Amino acid sequence: MIALGCDVGSLFTKLVVIDDDRPDDVMASRVLRTTGTIGTDLEAEIDLLLHEARVPRARLGSIGATGRFASLVPGATFVEDEAHCVAAAVACYLPGVEVALHLGGQSSLAISLDAAGEPVRLVRNDKCASGTGRFLEAMGRKLDVGLDDIDGLVAGAAKPTTITNQCVVYAESEVISYINDGATRADVFAGICSSLGRMAVAQARRLCPGAMRPYTLTGGLARLASVVAVVEAGLGIQRRPFPHDPKLAAALGAALLEDDPGHP
């Protein structure tokens, strides 16, 4: 069956189409900003996506919706929370992985999966922008650095800074004083990525107080090698890389979960 997954996150909306007989081939995907008109825009976006995947609307078996604004997805067959969707995607693409660290735009989740791929335990931060994509976005706006430029920039850092504030508002002032003291944008972003990585490590440690179990990183921040390196160093073991764009993980899960009869 052909299924569409739509993750309407706080910053970005992600759409995917897959054939559940061949889930490894993502037929089409789209990523767009979540704006105030996303609910009405999605109708046309879904048409564009299906056109790209060469799937007539009539062949579409289900539309799974997830994310903060999942209720805005037109024609959704079901709505599922992010943790279940991320877990479903990880169970499908990375059998044997027991923990997913999902670093999203406005929340971060550490999820542990049982043998069936169901989320069994969860550590969540959705109260505070620290450690999320919002942090990076706020800094990027302040220093005029786009998400795609960060890894290249950080690679050239000579004297990485240390950002001590967790609060995004205070970290912003800290960053500005570093710049005023002559730090380069590369040094500052190295500090920011390291701070984000450390927060993900702390969350993983809360979920797994003992030895770290096999894990993967998903969500938009998992695309940043500079953050991934800090997480891997902090946890002492390497991640199993998510085989698709990690930003699409929840949307892929929403597509995969389409005909799960065991799930309410």
Add this chain to the structure above:
Amino acid sequence: MSPITLGIDVGSLTAEAVALSGRELIASAQVDVLHDPVATARRVLSMLDETLRSVGLDRRQAARTIATGYGRERVCDARLADHHVSEISCHGAGAFHAPSAAAGAGVRTIIDIGGQDAKVIRVNARGELSDFSMNDKCAAGAGHFLELMCRTLGVSLDELGPLALGASHPVEMSSRCSIFIETEVLHFLQRGFDRRDIAAGVCHAMADRVLSLVRRVGVAPEVTMTGGVAKNVAVRREVERRLGHRMIDLGLDPQLVGAYGAAVLGSLEVARSGERR
């Protein structure tokens, strides 16, 4: 005339200096902070000096100068003060010995909300520090939060409180983080909500953070509120309503309390050294 003592409070956003003769406030000055605490201290002290000279005094006559606030150590290193005392002790002393409190109000709980941090200070019957709780980790409980929201709402800090008092159906913020509430405010504006109702929602969110800090040390009457946020009438009223205690008026600009407390501690020291002599 009692000996003159000075108090100087160099905070993260503003700096204040006061001159006392005994407990009587004879001069005060306030500036926005400059690039470093020492330059800020020099600026605010020279402004204080101008006022003192206009009444025929000079700050070099001061028997004691005490520094407090975030920049206090640097101010002492530059020999602009004799020594320094933590802002927690200074706020406690300032509120306890404040002009109207001196008449017998008996302040025991001081809720001090500054630009970058918030503290709840408990003092004993002698005005000495007995307990405190502090938040300097999260901007949502500090004055910086109101500044951010004012920028989003397009109003000045002074306008926010009065605007909020005009609300008929205050909005309710669902988040606690400054960054997330900023987004909520934008959404309310886009959806055409009355700015008075949004302003009230912002002030209530601030009061909510203040109350969670108060609960950590408890509250005993009399209660007062100091720091820049105390000037926001809507935040103050909401805190009063939910605490069930009225905030007593200190007869002092709430932003001057730290510097005033530093000068009071100086004057107590001078009195003690006089007794010993």
